[in-house]
Amino acid sequence: MSLCFCSISKPSFLTRQPEFVNPWTPSPNPIKFIQFSNLLRTRSKDFCFKAVHTDGVGVLHPDDAVSERSAAIDAEPEGQDEGVVNGVAGSTPEDSDEARTQIRSKKSDEKRGNVEESDKESRFKLRNGREVFEEKAYVVGVSRKSDSEGSFSIEESLSELEQLADTAGLHVVGSTYQKLATPNPRTYIGSGKVAEIKSAIHAFDVETVIFDDELSPGQLRNLEKTFGGDVRVCDRTALILDIFNQRAATREAALQVSLAQMEYQLPRLTRMWTHLERQSGGQVKGMGEKQIEVDKRILRDQIAVLKKEIESVRKHRKQYRNRRFDIPVPVVSLVGYTNAGKSTLLNKLTGADVLAEDKLFATLDPTTRRVQAMKKILTKIFSLMKNGKEFLLTDTVGFIQKLPTTLVAAFRATLEEIAESSLLVHVVDISHPMAEQQIEAVDKVLAELDTLSIPKLIVWNKVDNAKDPEKIKLEAQENADVVCISALTGEGLDDFCNAVQEKLKDMMVWVEALIPFDKGELLSTIHHVGMVEKTEYVENGALVRAYVPLRFARLLTPMRQTCVS
Ligand SMILES: Nc1nc2c(ncn2[C@@H]2O[C@H](COP(=O)(O)OP(=O)(O)OP(=O)(O)O)[C@@H](O)[C@H]2O)c(=O)[nH]1
Numbered sequence: 001m002s003l004c005f006c007s008i009s010k011p012s013f014l015t016r017q018p019e020f021v022n023p024w025t026p027s028p029n030p031i032k033f034i035q036f037s038n039l040l041r042t043r044s045k046d047f048c049f050k051a052v053h054t055d056g057v058g059v060l061h062p063d064d065a066v067s068e069r070s071a072a073i074d075a076e077p078e079g080q081d082e083g084v085v086n087g088v089a090g091s092t093p094e095d096s097d098e099a100r101t102q103i104r105s106k107k108s109d110e111k112r113g114n115v116e117e118s119d120k121e122s123r124f125k126l127r128n129g130r131e132v133f134e135e136k137a138y139v140v141g142v143s144r145k146s147d148s149e150g151s152f153s154i155e156e157s158l159s160e161l162e163q164l165a166d167t168a169g170l171h172v173v174g175s176t177y178q179k180l181a182t183p184n185p186r187t188y189i190g191s192g193k194v195a196e197i198k199s200a201i202h203a204f205d206v207e208t209v210i211f212d213d214e215l216s217p218g219q220l221r222n223l224e225k226t227f228g229g230d231v232r233v234c235d236r237t238a239l240i241l242d243i244f245n246q247r248a249a250t251r252e253a254a255l256q257v258s259l260a261q262m263e264y265q266l267p268r269l270t271r272m273w274t275h276l277e278r279q280s281g282g283q284v285k286g287m288g289e290k291q292i293e294v295d296k297r298i299l300r301d302q303i304a305v306l307k308k309e310i311e312s313v314r315k316h317r318k319q320y321r322n323r324r325f326d327i328p329v330p331v332v333s334l335v336g337y338t339n340a341g342k343s344t345l346l347n348k349l350t351g352a353d354v355l356a357e358d359k360l361f362a363t364l365d366p367t368t369r370r371v372q373a374m375k376k377i378l379t380k381i382f383s384l385m386k387n388g389k390e391f392l393l394t395d396t397v398g399f400i401q402k403l404p405t406t407l408v409a410a411f412r413a414t415l416e417e418i419a420e421s422s423l424l425v426h427v428v429d430i431s432h433p434m435a436e437q438q439i440e441a442v443d444k445v446l447a448e449l450d451t452l453s454i455p456k457l458i459v460w461n462k463v464d465n466a467k468d469p470e471k472i473k474l475e476a477q478e479n480a481d482v483v484c485i486s487a488l489t490g491e492g493l494d495d496f497c498n499a500v501q502e503k504l505k506d507m508m509v510w511v512e513a514l515i516p517f518d519k520g521e522l523l524s525t526i527h528h529v530g531m532v533e534k535t536e537y538v539e540n541g542a543l544v545r546a547y548v549p550l551r552f553a554r555l556l557t558p559m560r561q562t563c564v565s
Pocket residue numbers: 336337338339340341342343344345355356357358359360361362363364396397398399461462463464465485486487488489
């Protein structure tokens with residue numbers, strides 16, 4: 001599963017505070033820093049105008065901006081301009097004409113300013129309940145000669161990058177790519193392409209240039225220098241981290257995202273302090289360098305604190321999971337490419353209300369719900385799950401190609417959930433033109449997570465959206481491990497539940513046991529988690545024949561016996 005960002009709506013970690021500050025408790029008076037890359041510009045308190053970034057004078061606070069603007073308005077109120085001109089004592093008609101011209105041009109400047117202002121206003125869009133400034137972005141990629149066939153083509157990868165940019169709240173105005181043997185180590189792309197992008201920046205008023213691969217700190221620096229001005233340069237990793245930052249809704253997710261962001265920031269802590277040298281006319285050479293070292297140390301300390309916090313969250317989560325294992329209900333995890341429909345499926349089957357939307361990375365935290373035969377919403381499924389038993393269904397964070405490694409590492413605690421499941425359900429958006437490549441990308445991450453030994457069921461979702469649904473359904477039928485569904489319409493959900501039951505049954509063992517009457521709770525647990533074939537009440541208890549999960553079968557060992565009848 002990266003620049004550095006500090007979300008504008010959440011306080012930057014890179015504030016100069018001696019101790020780590022929890023992201024959810026903004027410091028009352030943080031020292032304002034130039035922010036690296038805030039892809040999300042909101043009207044929140046921390047909103048800062050980019051022009052100020054390059055001035056090197058710090059971050060302009062929104063309050064400052066408001067007061068500056070109102071001061072200008074106060075100085076020249078509407079309708080008073082004429083009066084000022086008429087009031088100029090001894091002014092010649094020429095003077096007066098000149099003044100009028102000046103005023104007229106001032107007015108048209110003002111008008112232009114107002115247009116720009118209203119243009120800016122119209123670019124604030126509501127995203128995730130917040131007003132976000134929609135920046136103009138340009139996306140750039142490199143098609144390597146070594147790119148294997150069957151992997152994402154450059155066009156497809158860039159189109160995904162555009163979707164990521166859209167999810168982050170940016171407005172993509174254009175894209176380009178270059179075929180290279182390997183990316184240029186200095187500027188990622190060649191000098192001709194750099195010049196082409198520079199022209200596009202001017203032509204389209206581009207504010208952010210996004211690169212499809214992770215840029216080295218040097219490449220990032222060189223490109224920023226070349227594009228100059230206010231243009232921000234960022235890469236795919238940065239974009240994904242920013243989206244995660246926008247979407248982290250729980251403390252655990254916020255901690256994990258912050259850790260990933262800091263680790264990404266650490267080698268990129270440059271140029272932040274060069275303004276000090278510029279301001280002092282180069283007299284304090286090396287001052288910026290020293291400050292970078294100080295910042296790096298602060299960041300490293302903060303990373304250490306964060307890691308400790310995450311470790312404690314991890315322990316807590318493990319305890320919770322162990323408790324859950326005491327009740328041996330099998331855990332089925334939904335995994336898959338982002339936007340495949342995992343949350344929609346969970347919602348449909350359990351009545352949960354996990355956010356499901358046509359955006360990438362809607363889900364960051366695992367949500368577990370019980371799939372019960374008794375649920376009203378499952379009446380149709382219930383009739384088909386005659387012998388069906390409960391299982392826990394867990395929704396997880398989606399995967400993506402070129403997943404930032406810092407993010408995979410930071411999310412390891414959450415992803416442990418997957419590694420400990422009884423069954424993995426790989427949800428695929430079969431209507432997506434890149435379905436095959438997405439499956440491959442997911443399999444790659446699953447392999448990294450040590451999950452190859454866990455049984456897997458593949459679900460072809462969004463069949464309703466496919467070009468030829470009947471053909472897809474036929475293909476699925478020919479494949480034993482594939483079920484075709486539409487989580488949206490509910491089509492195929494009965495088959496899905498049956499397939500899950502069958503898979504779970506494969507993992508169960510056959511037991512015949514005599515359960516004494518004083519162990520009534522065991523009998524109900526067998527009914528709860530196992531598949532009971534027959535129960536017979538005899539003199540000293542209940543004789544049960546059932547398939548039960550292996551873990552639970554061990555508990556029954558002392559009571560096991562072969563039934564006579
Ligand atoms: N047509 C159609 N759309 C679907 C189906 N299932 C999900 N969707 C839509 O696909 C989009 C993504 O669905 P989600 O459930 O959020 O996908 P997800 O896999 O949880 O995505 P992440 O949380 O980002 O990993 C939403 O707009 C859903 O309405 C389906 O069966 N058919």
